[in-house]
Amino acid sequence: MGQGKVLMILLAMVAGFGVALHFFTQIIAPPPTENQGVASFDVSRPRAPSEARKLKNPFMRSPEILEEGDALYHGQGGCYACHGDTGKGDGEAGELLAGGPPPRDLTNPSFQMLRTDGEIFWSIKNGVDRTGMYANVPRIISEEEAWKIVHYIRSIRDKS
Numbered sequence: 038m039g040q041g042k043v044l045m046i047l048l049a050m051v052a053g054f055g056v057a058l059h060f061f062t063q064i065i066a067p068p069p070t071e072n073q074g075v076a077s078f079d080v081s082r083p084r085a086p087s088e089a090r091k092l093k094n095p096f097m098r099s100p101e102i103l104e105e106g107d108a109l110y111h112g113q114g115g116c117y118a119c120h121g122d123t124g125k126g127d128g129e130a131g132e133l134l135a136g137g138p139p140p141r142d143l144t145n146p147s148f149q150m151l152r153t154d155g156e157i158f159w160s161i162k163n164g165v166d167r168t169g170m171y172a173n174v175p176r177i178i179s180e181e182e183a184w185k186i187v188h189y190i191r192s193i194r195d196k197s
Contacts, residue, residue, distance in 0.1 A: 083156060094154045106186045118131070158180075
């Protein structure tokens with residue numbers, strides 16, 4: 038085998054290793070972003086039980102439902118306190134969550150794509166273990182109001 042072929046094989050091996058290393062570090066173990074703590078959760082890992090995926094929103098998306106969801110998110114539901122006015126997880130109360138993951142960035146396209154309405158609803162209703170996300174239904178809002186917030190959360194991505 039000539040030196041040229043050996044050099045090409047070595048270059049191909051180095052390039053292949055570089056691609057594999059990039060894939061591992063960026064997709065399997067992505068670096069933490071500015072808004073993630075060491076204990077943050079991976080958006081690809083569901084927090085709700087599998088049966089929550091099957092839950093369907095009883096409300097059709099409409100301007101009125103989005104307006105009600107927005108008012109609940111920024112008002113009675115208090116979501117904005119941790120998730121921020123725009124849903125990026127930068128709310129003032131969220132900064133006080135020491136030792137746990139920061140509030141979810143609800144505008145994250147991966148989160149929006151991977152989580153069903155039922156899973157988002159389940160998290161609002163029941164809270165999420167090992168996070169600052171507490172159960173909101175029925176203590177703070179009704180199930181119907183939680184579903185309207187789900188529609189609003191979906192609309193946040195549309196704006197981002």
